[in-house]
Amino acid sequence: MNKNKIAIFFSFIFILFVTAPTVVTLIDESIDISFIYSTSEEEEQGQKADKNVKVFIVQVKPNEFEFAKVSNDNNLGHNNANYPKPYLNVVFPPPEYNVA
Numbered sequence: 001m002n003k004n005k006i007a008i009f010f011s012f013i014f015i016l017f018v019t020a021p022t023v024v025t026l027i028d029e030s031i032d033i034s035f036i037y038s039t040s041e042e043e044e045q046g047q048k049a050d051k052n053v054k055v056f057i058v059q060v061k062p063n064e065f066e067f068a069k070v071s072n073d074n075n076l077g078h079n080n081a082n083y084p085k086p087y088l089n090v091v092f093p094p095p096e097y098n099v100a
Contacts, residue, residue: 021033 024031024033
């Protein structure tokens with residue numbers, strides 16, 4: 001129950017942020033709403049971002065024993081089920097078309 005209230009609260013906040021510029025514009029067209037779009041944490045204009053990034057590439061070789069263990073599992077039990085044959089009176093032929 002508590003999770004539902006939290007989810008509804010955050011959904012309401014999200015919808016409020018999405019619809020706020022439209023509602024403000026509908027109320028008064030002279031209001032500048034560009035500040036809503038210009039506030040982003042990713043693009044801070046006052047600070048320079050550190051562009052020195054080290055990239056590490058790790059090559060992982062799969063363990064052959066674990067691969068063999070996975071490939072030897074036979075989980076085909078659902079394919080071998082004995083399904084009943086369909087009733088023959090349920091199968092209908094296609095409808096006849098009258099081409100005039």
